[in-house]
Amino acid sequence: MVEKIIAYRLNSLDQTMSQLNKEDCVIIAGGTDVMVLHKSRRGVPPKIPKPIVFIDHLSELKRVYQNHNDLHIGACCTYSELLENPFIPIALKNAIKTIAAPAIRNRGTLGGNICNASPAGDTLPLLYVYNAKLLLRSIKGDRIVAISDFIQGVRRVQRDYNEILAEIILPSISEEGAYVYFEKVGNRNADAIAKVGFAGYIRIKGAVINDVRFAFGAVGPTMVRSFDIEKKLIGKTIPLTNADIAQVVAAFDKIIKPIDDQRSTALYRKTVALNLLRYFLSKKQYQQI
Ligand SMILES: Cc1cc2nc3c(=O)[nH]c(=O)nc-3n(C[C@H](O)[C@H](O)[C@H](O)COP(=O)(O)OP(=O)(O)OC[C@H]3O[C@@H](n4cnc5c(N)ncnc54)[C@H](O)[C@@H]3O)c2cc1C
The missing domain is CATH 3.30.465.10 (Uridine Diphospho-n-acetylenolpyruvylglucosamine Reductase; domain 3)
Incomplete structure (x- = not known):
């Protein structure tokens, strides 16, 4: 019944x-x-x-x-x-x-x-x-x-x-010099659950970084974000040096701990997450919001 x-x-x-x-x-x-x-x-x-x-x-x-x-x-x-x-x-x-x-x-x-x-x-x-x-x-x-x-x-x-x-x-959605980037990696462009999600935010004055934020999805129980790592980039200039990029990527390598499941492996997720971060940090120009 x-x-x-x-x-x-x-x-x-x-x-x-x-x-x-x-x-x-x-x-x-x-x-x-x-x-x-x-x-x-x-x-x-x-x-x-x-x-x-x-x-x-x-x-x-x-x-x-x-x-x-x-x-x-x-x-x-x-x-x-x-x-x-x-x-x-x-x-x-x-x-x-x-x-x-x-x-x-x-x-x-x-x-x-x-x-x-x-x-x-x-x-x-x-x-x-x-x-x-x-x-x-x-x-x-x-x-x-x-x-x-x-x-x-x-x-x-x-x-x-x-x-x-x-x-x-x-908050403060249209700040001058702010750029934001989103990428989802799944089996298809849409109608697929993410294997990895990444968002990056950067606010630049002249060539100097005033604010920067990163968040990773599907690589932990909640979004992975680290204020400590972000802080290290404040005051640096764009384009970042390879050493700066490598330092940030290495810091996230330590805290991103994905799992294997039916959608992907932990190794794939971590590799892709760090590649997306590296790509975002290596940009010489950022797309306006
Ligand atoms: C076929 C399919 C494909 C999907 N693909 C994706 C995808 O690609 N990416 C993705 O992120 N998600 C996907 N989803 C999941 C889902 O569509 C999203 O998470 C969607 O945003 C949920 O919104 P809803 O209004 O339907 O939530 P509901 O099902 O109505 O609610 C979800 C939860 O939130 C609570 N809730 C909802 N609104 C409120 C509120 N205002 N205040 C308090 N509690 C609230 C509900 O009680 C419930 O616990 C998919 C789902 C299906 C069925």
């Missing part, structure tokens, strides 16, 4: 937050991860152990706007909507174009990719190098948390049962 599922689709964000406060529910935005996570036998509806709250229709979670220099992205914007939006940086659009196929992009959301906290989530390396902050909302109020604090491990996030991820904030 098919089990009954209790599902709420409430008219406003306030009503949805009140419901979440009353009852521990599974939030569904696009459902493209939730449905796979709870799938059961072919032809049988998924088994979701708690009541469901749908949030995909809430207009409060779909706004994209710029506040001063910060870009605010509603957590329930689908990938297809973001691809159409002129505020979204080209690097993020490039990452989105590698995700799944159009049908999934019409349902899947940026907030879902973050809250699902897969090591292979394609938007995550970029969101880490943008120093993304997350606005979490509940009936008790708002809190803002860095993405690197929010994501704690494989499918583990620091979210209270009554909180909704409302916005993703990309």
Whole structure:
């Protein structure tokens, strides 16, 4: 017999937050991860152990706007909507174009990719190098948390049962001299889960590096980023020397510890990750955001 599922689709964000406060529910935005996570036998509806709250229709979670220099992205914007939006940086659009196929992009959301906290989530390396902050909302109020604090491990996030991820904030998005780069390595250009993801950010004044950030995806339980290694490059000039590049690559070689799985081997992942880093550091010119 098919089990009954209790599902709420409430008219406003306030009503949805009140419901979440009353009852521990599974939030569904696009459902493209939730449905796979709870799938059961072919032809049988998924088994979701708690009541469901749908949030995909809430207009409060779909706004994209710029506040001063910060870009605010509603957590329930689908990938297809973001691809159409002129505020979204080209690097993020490039990452989105590698995700799944159009049908999934019409349902899947940026907030879902973050809250699902897969090591292979394609938007995550970029969101880490943008120093993304997350606005979490509940009936008790708002809190803002860095993405690197929010994501704690494989499918583990620091979210209270009554909180909704409302916005993703990309601070100081259009700083002069800032360049950002994204690369995903998978079996195909799209519709493939990443074997390795890499994002690099660099801000240059004249030829001097003022800020630099790197994040690697699918090579550890969460994105690999190191402030200590990044700091070593501040004040250096472009193009970097071979010795500087080798030092940074060697430092990441020590901390990147991928695993073998059905998609790739640890050796391949590490080799490719370091090659992408080397390529980014060797550039003589960087592409504008
Ligand atoms: C065929 C297929 C191909 C895919 N390919 C890729 C790919 O190439 N790259 C990739 O990165 N991913 C891929 N995915 C995974 C998925 O599409 C993405 O992770 C997507 O961004 C999830 O968004 P969603 O809105 O569907 O999340 P949902 O499934 O609705 O939710 C995912 C998780 O986040 C929680 N959640 C969602 N929104 C919120 C919110 N606003 N506040 C609090 N919690 C929330 C949910 O409770 C759940 O735990 C693929 C999935 C499928 C089925």
